[in-house]
Amino acid sequence: MPNPSKRKHNANEQAKYQRIASAHVPKPPLARNLVTAFAVGGIICAVGQGVLNYFVSSGMTFDEAIAPTLCVMIALSALLTATSIYHHIGEFAGAGAAIPITGFANTIVAAAMDFKREGYILGMGAKMFIIAGPVIVYGVVSGVIVSAIRWLSR
Amino acid sequence: MADVVQRRVGGSLRFPNRPSIIASSTIAGPMEGKGPLARWFDCVVEDDMFGERTPEKAERRFMRDAIDVALKNAGLEPDDLHIMVAGDLLNQTVTASFTAAEVPAPFMGVYGACSTSVEGLAIVASMVDAGFADVGLSVTSSHYQAAERQFRYPIELNIQRKSTSQYTVTGAGALVVSSGRGPVVVTEATIGKVIDMGIKDPNQMGPAMAPAAADTLYRHFVDTGRTPDYYDMIITGDLGAVGSSILRDLLQRRGVVLGDVYRDSGALMFEGVPGTGVGGSGCACAALTMGGLIYKKMLANEISRALVVATGALLSSLTWQQGESIPGVAHAVALEVQPGAAT
Numbered sequence: 012m013p014n015p016s017k018r019k020h021n022a023n024e025q026a027k028y029q030r031i032a033s034a035h036v037p038k039p040p041l042a043r044n045l046v047t048a049f050a051v052g053g054i055i056c057a058v059g060q061g062v063l064n065y066f067v068s069s070g071m072t073f074d075e076a077i078a079p080t081l082c083v084m085i086a087l088s089a090l091l092t093a094t095s096i097y098h099h100i101g102e103f104a105g106a107g108a109a110i111p112i113t114g115f116a117n118t119i120v121a122a123a124m125d126f127k128r129e130g131y132i133l134g135m136g137a138k139m140f141i142i143a144g145p146v147i148v149y150g151v152v153s154g155v156i157v158s159a160i161r162w163l164s165r
Numbered sequence: 166m167a168d169v170v171q172r173r174v175g176g177s178l179r180f181p182n183r184p185s186i187i188a189s190s191t192i193a194g195p196m197e198g199k200g201p202l203a204r205w206f207d208c209v210v211e212d213d214m215f216g217e218r219t220p221e222k223a224e225r226r227f228m229r230d231a232i233d234v235a236l237k238n239a240g241l242e243p244d245d246l247h248i249m250v251a252g253d254l255l256n257q258t259v260t261a262s263f264t265a266a267e268v269p270a271p272f273m274g275v276y277g278a279c280s281t282s283v284e285g286l287a288i289v290a291s292m293v294d295a296g297f298a299d300v301g302l303s304v305t306s307s308h309y310q311a312a313e314r315q316f317r318y319p320i321e322l323n324i325q326r327k328s329t330s331q332y333t334v335t336g337a338g339a340l341v342v343s344s345g346r347g348p349v350v351v352t353e354a355t356i357g358k359v360i361d362m363g364i365k366d367p368n369q370m371g372p373a374m375a376p377a378a379a380d381t382l383y384r385h386f387v388d389t390g391r392t393p394d395y396y397d398m399i400i401t402g403d404l405g406a407v408g409s410s411i412l413r414d415l416l417q418r419r420g421v422v423l424g425d426v427y428r429d430s431g432a433l434m435f436e437g438v439p440g441t442g443v444g445g446s447g448c449a450c451a452a453l454t455m456g457g458l459i460y461k462k463m464l465a466n467e468i469s470r471a472l473v474v475a476t477g478a479l480l481s482s483l484t485w486q487q488g489e490s491i492p493g494v495a496h497a498v499a500l501e502v503q504p505g506a507a508t
Contacts, residue, residue, distance in 0.1 A: 025363035032364070032372040035410045037328045037443075044325070092321050101323020102440065108323045117323045125319035128219045142322065 044105050051104030055111045059084050081112055088113035092120040118142035172294075175388030177355040184293040185347025185503060186340050188239035189456035192230045194309070194335025197445070197453065199438045202430075205457030206336075207234050213309065213335050220310035221255060224337075227449075228253070228264045228306040231337035235302060239341040246270035247298035250288050252281035253306045253448055254333075255315060256481075260306055270302070278477030279374075279403045280357065281305045282338060282452035283496040287354040289342045290498070294351075299344045306337035307447030316367070316482050327368040330442035331405045334434055338452030340460075346503060349463045353499040355385040359479065361492040367478075367485045370446060371408020371431075374476040377493035378404060379415035381474055385497050386421060393423050397468035400459060402451035402475035402495070403431035405444035430454035451475035459500065469502040 020028075062083045066076035091097040097117045101108040108114050119139055126138040140147065170181045191206040198209030208230070215226040228251065236243060249270040251261035258274045265272040277284040285303035292298045310320055312333040318324055342351065357377055364373040378401050386392060393399055404412055409429035416423055430451050431444035455473050462468045474497040485491065 020360065020362060022363075025361075028362040028376060029364065031414060032362075032369075032375065032411050035407050035414065036369070036372065037407070039328045095321060098321050098323050102325055105325035114323055117321070121319040121321035121323075124321055125314050142318065 047104045048107030050107065051100065052107030052110060055084075055108070055113055058087075059111070084112055085116040088116035089120045092117045093124065097121075115143060115146065118146075174353070176384055177353050177388035178287070178291065179353050180290055180294040180351055182294045182296075182344065183350045183352070183503075184290045184342050184344060186349040186351065186460065186500070187343045187345070187347035188235050188341040189460040190231045190233075190235035190238055190339045191453045191457040192227050192234065192337050193449075193453055193457075194227075196309070196332070196438060196441065197334055197336055197434060197449075200433070200435050200445075201437065202434055202454060202458055205461050206453065207238075207457075220308050220314070221259065224253065224255070224260045224306050224308035224311050224335075225264050227308065227335070227337035228260055228304055229267060231304050231306065231339040232264070232268060232302065235304070235339035235341050239300075239343075241300065241341065243268050243270060245300055246302050248273065248289060248292055248301040249304070250275055250285040250301065251304045252276055252285055254278065254312050260308075260311075261304075264304075277475075277494060277496065278479050279307070279446055279448055279450060280475040280477030280494050280496050281448045282455060283354075283402070283473055283475035283498050286340055286342070286351065286455075286498055287356065287496055289340075290351040290354065293342050293344050296344070301342045302339055303342065304337060304339035305448040305452045307333055307335065307449040309333045309335045309447075312447055316480075326440075326442050327366075328443070329366075329369045329371060329405070329407050331370055331403065331431060331444055331446040332435060332441040333447040334403075334431075334445040334450040334453065335447075336449040336453050338449060338456040340456055348503055349460060350501050350503050351498055352501050353385075353389060355381050355388065355497040357381045357495040357497070359492045359494045361490055363490045365485065365488065365490045367480060367491065369407075370403075370478040370491070371405040371443065372411055373478050373480075373491040374493035374495065375404055375408045375411040375415060378408075378412050378474055378476050378495040379419070381495040381497050382412075382416060382423075382472075383419055383421060385472070385499075389499075393421065393426055396426055396470045396472045396499075398459065398462075398471040399423060399427045400451075400454055400471065400473050401427075401429045401431075402454075402473075402477070403444065403446040404429045404476055405431045405442070405446070407443050408476075430458075433458075446478075463500065463502050466502060471500045473498050473500065 434445035435441035
């Protein structure tokens with residue numbers, strides 16, 4: 012008769028192993044990651060600010076300049092993604108490259124490029140938002156919740 | 166009954182008819198060509214897409230070329246094969262079966278994740294030893310882009326590698342096994358048990374597979390009565406730097422010291438190549454090391470006994486998203502130089 016407890020390692024054994032294993036896992040270089048994320052994220056934002064300033068200086072109001080600024084940053088990110096540069100920035104800067112809108116644009120373009128091979132309908136069209144989708148869904152959901160709170164507490 | 170040949174030693178298999186590896190082939194991608202194992206490869210392809218439109222097709226080209234080169238090296242035609250065993254990482258092992266559609270040989274597809282190369286060799290060696298086949302071929306492949314998009318994220322996605330991440334090896338390796346006398350003999354195989362130690366992070370494949378490798382190695386040494394220094398080289402498949410350090414630790418706790426003869430092909434594959442995490446992974450990792458470094462060193466008589474332990478992380482993109490842990494498996498084959506066959 013097979014002894015069921017012998018067949019699958021129990022939780023105690025697993026926990027003991029995970030303690031042994033985690034001692035071998037190198038710690039992520041937290042300080043380096045923080046510095047590169049801060050620097051690269053800052054540079055991306057500075058570029059965005061420069062674009063915004065340009066639109067304002069050429070006669071737009073601040074509110075008018077926001078949309079075209081985002082368009083320029085998204086286009087720039089799409090270009091850098093298509094030319095295989097943005098993922099290197101992401102590898103180097105982590106959240107510094109992921110959090111700004113350029114990172115968001117990268118997730119959509121990267122998925123579109125990848126799934127194009129499965130066709131424009133079932134591939135690219137269906138799977139373009141495979142990474143960005145959750146951000147949009149929960150962005151809208153949290154927007155509704157926050158607006159509801161604001162409306163109720165008027 | 167007196168003449169029954171002993172084919173089982175403990176839980177391991179012994180091949181008394183001494184099936185021989187008569188040829189190998191190793192076709193590697195560009196990143197692999199930058200690593201220290203490159204000098205042992207038959208061919209380094211500079212374009213990892215092989216001029217194809219999809220990475221899946223490119224992977225098939227790697228496998229097809231590996232088969233062609235192995236047969237050429239063995240001086241055989243595809244019709245000569247009595248059995249072909251192939252495997253890869255893609256869903257439904259499409260690389261293996263689509264490639265086999267172009268090869269006129271009886272075919273079995275196998276899946277053992279990155280342990281497939283040794284799994285395939287063990288099956289072919291068993292068949293040749295038992296007389297079911299005179300000549301058999303075992304081939305495996307993996308492709309960085311194809312594996313990445315199946316198991317992880319789109320290629321161009323901005324994402325930072327974790328400190329334990331590994332990099333899928335692009336390439337394919339094949340071995341031709343014959344019942345005739347050849348330069349390298351497959352002497353034993355130890356088939357792995359699936360072990361799940363509850364590691365859930367797909368970025369920690371080394372830690373997920375190390376317990377399986379430790380179990381297979383330990384059983385191999387107990388079954389055969391050998392110690393690690395019996396071998397000139399012990400190579401694990403793709404534990405990476407982290408996983409192989411855990412393996413040493415686990416075996417040491419059971420009284421087995423691996424020592425200097427032990428190396429990991431994942432860690433070796435990309436030694437000094439930037440952007441590859443803690444080492445290579447994928448079916449091709451052990452296949453390229455076995456058909457390249459080990460086989461060629463044996464041909465040159467630089468080493469005479471080697472133990473190859475290919476390790477596999479048996480996850481799918483569905484299971485880890487559903488929060489399941491990652492079971493590991495490891496298969497071992499012992500190889501030795503045919504006495505008197507030195508070149």
